[in-house]
């Protein structure tokens with residue numbers, strides 16, 4: 348190689364390394380700034396993560412609405428089960444939606460492969476959908492009821508050529524006693540009865556790691572109604588030690604299939620669910636200092652579980668921790684930490700070089716955190732991250748007028764509808780409609796758009812073609 352070629356090759360490598368170790372990609376930074384600017388003023392608090400840490404979660408729609416369990420409630424309409432699960436349609440639609448998300452929200456955002464039941468997809472199609480999401484810069488997470496076998500998981504993770512398709516799989520398993528038809532326990536009488544199934548779900552992923560080196564990041568989801576509210580604490584106690592990285596709870600809302608609305612959902616609110624989670628965790632779970640979107644929609648507590656004790660990452664009552672939060676969000680907020688260690692270390696070093704004040708603040712925060720969690724517990728208690736989440740959907744009959752008014756550029760007079768408008772404007776969970784060039788909140792998707800979309804899908808993918816009868820559908 349000539350001297351000139353050598354210099355040019357070196358320059359190309361340096362440039363590639365420079366781009367690879369950027370703290371935040373420019374399009375992601377622009378998307379975050381845009382999200383921040385469009386938030387309602389009331390949501391732009393120092394605690395707000397939207398527009399600073401993330402543009403928000405994303406989810407697919409109109410892909411595979413069918414499910415083979417029956418939940419009471421179910422946020423899908425009755426028509427959802429009249430649509431055939433079709434891999435070709437799913438992969439094409441996921442690709443289309445993710446391409447749009449990539450264009451308007453940048454890279455490195457979390458996106459849920461969600462519809463009806465994802466494991467009704469052939470494992471190769473499921474893998475192709477995840478690969479499309481990754482190709483478009485998403486961090487995909489498959490939403491499932493978890494009622495599938497290890498062989499399905501293995502065939503998803505390992506291609507027909509025997510090669511590993513993924514280094515990491517993210518799954519959210521939905522387990523609660525309101526779900527009917529699970530193999531082995533079609534009508535659970537309590538949440539505790541489902542613990543062996545929750546454990547078996549995690550164990551499948553542990554086996555996958557042992558046998559094929561595929562890591563996993565698992566969340567546990569549970570719908571909460573008056574019936575199982577008193578058992579939330581038991582679910583938290585049971586699941587904390589199982590290996591989930593997130594325990595997420597959704598108080599039921601009046602959305603979807605009316606035939607499945609069997610209780611007074613309004614008697615359970617986000618506060619009641621949070622109290623039960625705290626009872627199960629055996630500690631206060633501070634959340635106000637880190638907010639995703641609107642507090643009427645979301646509540647999250649981020650921390651570390653070590654030696655059966657959960658410690659929050661930030662002490663919300665310590666002004667020094669709040670200063671560390673502010674500095675983190677200002678300087679490192681949009682950074683993707685789920686890259687290789689050398690890349691993350693270099694990207695962090697670049698930020699520190701530009702903002703040296705980060706370093707003493709980080710050291711101070713880390714020292715305080717280790718003190719709070721306990722050195723010994725951190726050394727011997729197998730520490731791992733554990734986040735508690737509550738996500739409360741809005742009733743469909745409130746979403747509709749709220750969305751209609753927003754579409755007309757009006758603010759509703761009715762305080763309930765106005766409240767829903769504020770929540771929709773600060774929404775942290777978006778779905779893409781590339782054909783209309785816009786994103787919509789998941790609440791709008793399910794309350795307003797799903798019905799029409801499922802009718803279209805019924806015509807496109809009639810269920811009889813795969814031999815499934817409609818008796819399974821309601």
Ligand code: SF4
Nearest residue numbers: 644740774775789790
């Ligand atoms: S999807 Fe609905 S409940 Fe969830 S954050 Fe958006 S507006 Fe709030």
